[in-house]
Amino acid sequence: MNEHHIISYRKLTGIWLVLLLLTALTVAITRVELGGYKVLAALTIACAKAGLVIAFFMHMKYEGRLLRWLLFLALLTLAIFIGLTFFDVLYR
Amino acid sequence: MNQTAHKDYFGAKLGMWLFLFTELLLFGGLFLLYAVYLKRYPHEFATAGRQLDWTLGAANTVILLTSSLSVAMAVTAAQRGETRRVMAMIGGTILCAAGFMSIKYFEWSAKIGHGIYPGSEQLKSGPPGESVFFSLYYITTGIHGLHVVIGALLLAWIALKARSGAVNASDYILLENGALYWHLVDLIWIFIFPLYYLVL
Amino acid sequence: MSNAQPPQASFWNDTGRSGIAAWIFSTDHKRIGLLYLYSTFGFFLTGVLLGLLLRIELIAPGRTIVGPQTYNALFTVHGVVMIFLFILPSFPGAFGNLVMPIQVGARDVAFPRLNLLSWWLYIIGAVIVLVSLFTGGGAPDTGWTFYVPFSARTGTNVSLAVFGVFIIGFSAILTGLNFITTIHRLRAPGMTWDRLPLFTWSLYATAWVQVLATPILAITLVLVMAERLLGTGLFDPARGGDPLMYQHLFWIYSHPAVYIMILPAMGVISDIIPVFSRKPIFGYKMIAFSSLAIAAAGSLVWGHHMFTSGMSDTAVLVFSFLTFIVAIPSAIKVFNWVSTLYRGSISLEAPMLFALSFILLFSIGGLSGLILGAAATDVHVHDTHFVVGHFHYVMFGGSGFAFFAAMHYWLPKFYGRRYAEKPALLAWALMFTGFNLLYFTMQVLGMKGMPRRYYDYLPEFASLNLLATVGSWILAAGLVIMLVNLFRGLRGGVPFEGNPWGGATLEWSVATPPPTENFEEEPLVTHGPYDFEGMGKP
Numbered sequence: 001m002n003e004h005h006i007i008s009y010r011k012l013t014g015i016w017l018v019l020l021l022l023t024a025l026t027v028a029i030t031r032v033e034l035g036g037y038k039v040l041a042a043l044t045i046a047c048a049k050a051g052l053v054i055a056f057f058m059h060m061k062y063e064g065r066l067l068r069w070l071l072f073l074a075l076l077t078l079a080i081f082i083g084l085t086f087f088d089v090l091y092r
Numbered sequence: 093m094n095q096t097a098h099k100d101y102f103g104a105k106l107g108m109w110l111f112l113f114t115e116l117l118l119f120g121g122l123f124l125l126y127a128v129y130l131k132r133y134p135h136e137f138a139t140a141g142r143q144l145d146w147t148l149g150a151a152n153t154v155i156l157l158t159s160s161l162s163v164a165m166a167v168t169a170a171q172r173g174e175t176r177r178v179m180a181m182i183g184g185t186i187l188c189a190a191g192f193m194s195i196k197y198f199e200w201s202a203k204i205g206h207g208i209y210p211g212s213e214q215l216k217s218g219p220p221g222e223s224v225f226f227s228l229y230y231i232t233t234g235i236h237g238l239h240v241v242i243g244a245l246l247l248a249w250i251a252l253k254a255r256s257g258a259v260n261a262s263d264y265i266l267l268e269n270g271a272l273y274w275h276l277v278d279l280i281w282i283f284i285f286p287l288y289y290l291v292l
Numbered sequence: 293m294s295n296a297q298p299p300q301a302s303f304w305n306d307t308g309r310s311g312i313a314a315w316i317f318s319t320d321h322k323r324i325g326l327l328y329l330y331s332t333f334g335f336f337l338t339g340v341l342l343g344l345l346l347r348i349e350l351i352a353p354g355r356t357i358v359g360p361q362t363y364n365a366l367f368t369v370h371g372v373v374m375i376f377l378f379i380l381p382s383f384p385g386a387f388g389n390l391v392m393p394i395q396v397g398a399r400d401v402a403f404p405r406l407n408l409l410s411w412w413l414y415i416i417g418a419v420i421v422l423v424s425l426f427t428g429g430g431a432p433d434t435g436w437t438f439y440v441p442f443s444a445r446t447g448t449n450v451s452l453a454v455f456g457v458f459i460i461g462f463s464a465i466l467t468g469l470n471f472i473t474t475i476h477r478l479r480a481p482g483m484t485w486d487r488l489p490l491f492t493w494s495l496y497a498t499a500w501v502q503v504l505a506t507p508i509l510a511i512t513l514v515l516v517m518a519e520r521l522l523g524t525g526l527f528d529p530a531r532g533g534d535p536l537m538y539q540h541l542f543w544i545y546s547h548p549a550v551y552i553m554i555l556p557a558m559g560v561i562s563d564i565i566p567v568f569s570r571k572p573i574f575g576y577k578m579i580a581f582s583s584l585a586i587a588a589a590g591s592l593v594w595g596h597h598m599f600t601s602g603m604s605d606t607a608v609l610v611f612s613f614l615t616f617i618v619a620i621p622s623a624i625k626v627f628n629w630v631s632t633l634y635r636g637s638i639s640l641e642a643p644m645l646f647a648l649s650f651i652l653l654f655s656i657g658g659l660s661g662l663i664l665g666a667a668a669t670d671v672h673v674h675d676t677h678f679v680v681g682h683f684h685y686v687m688f689g690g691s692g693f694a695f696f697a698a699m700h701y702w703l704p705k706f707y708g709r710r711y712a713e714k715p716a717l718l719a720w721a722l723m724f725t726g727f728n729l730l731y732f733t734m735q736v737l738g739m740k741g742m743p744r745r746y747y748d749y750l751p752e753f754a755s756l757n758l759l760a761t762v763g764s765w766i767l768a769a770g771l772v773i774m775l776v777n778l779f780r781g782l783r784g785g786v787p788f789e790g791n792p793w794g795g796a797t798l799e800w801s802v803a804t805p806p807p808t809e810n811f812e813e814e815p816l817v818t819h820g821p822y823d824f825e826g827m828g829k830p
Contacts, residue, residue, distance in 0.1 A: 050283070081124060084594075085124060087610045106477065120508070121507070
């Protein structure tokens, strides 16, 4: 694990621009009347942004399999906590 | 005891990621509450959410994204051995943190000035869903703000280390872990922004 | 505690500092382990005293020694001390620290300074909890679960106690991430994942629960503080909040937390049984896997604490079903231990006796847990003494007895001297008898309908309560004998050298007591943890 990937300034700036674009898109999309889909749309974009930050700013794209699996495990745990709670909340 | 163990670079990073998971779950608890109460009070959440100024939220989003870029560049600079640039980039991040916190300060004080804060008479007499929304808003952004402050202090300390040469091209794990922490602060905000300022 | 320094170069006398500073600022995992051992065990004894007081109050109906308010405070503090100050930190903190790095062939944990910080956070949190008992409105009276709305309204000092527990949570997180990193990164050459001792495997699973569940406790406690200090109303129905959401958040942490308490105990048993049966463990892979499975499945079942709380029927069904899944990996472990015993050459020494009683007591506790996990029967016995009996079987009969087993098994290794065998057996017999008298009676009382958390009860429960209280005295007497014998032996007992029990895990291959660096040179592992032939022992 001694080789460290160096991400160029240009690439980082590119990612930043995409992130700004996605932010603008979130704002635009939530100004339109979409009803319940608004939450879904906004969260999908937020997830995309989070993915970019994790992959490039946090170098996850260049890490080995272990860290990715562990991150997946953490997110899965959170999803389960929220999901199972909704068995109560949705059906009460 | 005299032979110093060689530094386990990946181990240090693994430890940091594990810590980030705990942060993720910590905020996860708050998002869980948000989801449950949004399900119960969609309309009250909409009315309450509209009382927040989304332009300020958007400004803070841009500021945090920029700060994240800046600290990511600091890592690249460290890898390339450009010490002066490391400090400049961290400086940029800390500046962004200060900007974020000032905007937050104006937002909060405006809201509190209007009588909207946890336990205020106005919220107590208003619809229950709005009280829940603002309580969650204050707790979530409050804890997030605390993380911004801690992150900025951490990065300032790392910048000092970089100046003294302790963070350099062959040993920059401290900076990398500090940057990871900062990105997490950004990540949380990426979700706070649409959920509190934009949704509905 | 430092009086027992044996002569040869060991972690006891190899230090740059002197006096107490050599301990409380040491980053050596063995010293930190002993710090944890003594600090957590001190709180255990405090909890025992409180428990004895509770039993004395219940010896007869009506007020015996304390009134209702004091009784409420007593059982709250008993629970908080036992759970947050003893069982949760004790296994990973004490024996995890003492043994795990040596078992994987490392010189120390991955982050030694973080390790020390974690002990300090534990002590700071514990002191805050103690301070909360005597300041503000006095000792909390909410029960260890801090349920809202009562915890948000009571005048007692809940805020400070909860803050102390919050800090202790931080300490648990640091221990957890330290252990995961250590097990991933610091295994010696040849120490493959399928040669990892089962105690270390169980700590690995435990560490994941610590990392992924504790933050939920942290945020829950912050919310209780916010509820009390800021009036956020997030759990207040009058303000749109939902008190059941508190219970969800609390048990999302606290149910997995019972696996923080029991998993390392199972690991200890898995290490002791093969050594004293002179036989490799049966089903190594399944035991290792079942630790992970228990940790995973244990995170899906928190709702079974809330069957009578007014949760949706769908959720009751789902959580009840999921609860039964946990029984599978637990049973896998029990069956594998029993299979290991089969045709082994069993020697009934103190560690083994405690380990064997673990299997029995844990099984009783686990099976009574199924009665509680099934929604229909749970409604009948919920909040009765049956529940109290159940979790004492699992937590005390399980984790507690495993802790005693670990003390008899490993402490001589770290002190270089050992306890006397006969008093240890006597102590075990007394404790085992007293334990069952006390807690089995509780389960019967619960079945008959005696509710928990009352200082008074109906006269028809009197004789059984008397029996239970007498049981608590027998248990306490055994405990005193055990402790006196154990610690007297560790200070001035017969020398304990080499590997008298013939363990094949790495901690038995180093000098007794271990040197500061554990290994003179990095070990090369060539055999499995229970491969008694591979290590050159008949």
